[in-house]
Amino acid sequence: MELIETVKHNGLMLALIIRAQFATDETTFVTPPEYAQQVGFVVYAKGSVIPRHRHLPVKREVIGTSEVILVRRGKCEVNLYPPDGTTTIVRRLSEGDVLVLVSGAHSFRMLDDTVLLEVKQGPYLGDYEKERF
Secondary structure: OOOEEEEEEOOEEEEEEEOOOOOOOOOEEOOOOOOOOOOEEOOOOOOOOOOOOOOOOOOOOOOOOOEEEEEEEOEEEEEEEOOOOOOOEEEEEEOOOEEEEOOOEEEEEEOOOOEEEEEEOOOOOHHHHOOOO
């Protein structure tokens, strides 16, 4: 099993799966800089300090909604679909796995009682921003 799996369909990136077992001793970003969500592991030595700071109000234009899902507890299957929805790619996720949804569509089926931590751009507009098929 790959510890960082890229899930593609016809060359189009659908998702990244970072398995719970992935570890690094140096700062590693798993997403390229052009992605709407930057996902990475930032490594600090004992005693390191991150100085007090704030993020400036930089205007960004984002089209679409990218999501990052962390399986906090349980197991599930994610179904990944290219934009045309014609193909299904199924992957199983377990506790500690991280899913970075990049493009296309997705659905989930819980295999156990499951808690997912979801991070995405807001504000969330509810069903107005979803197309179910």
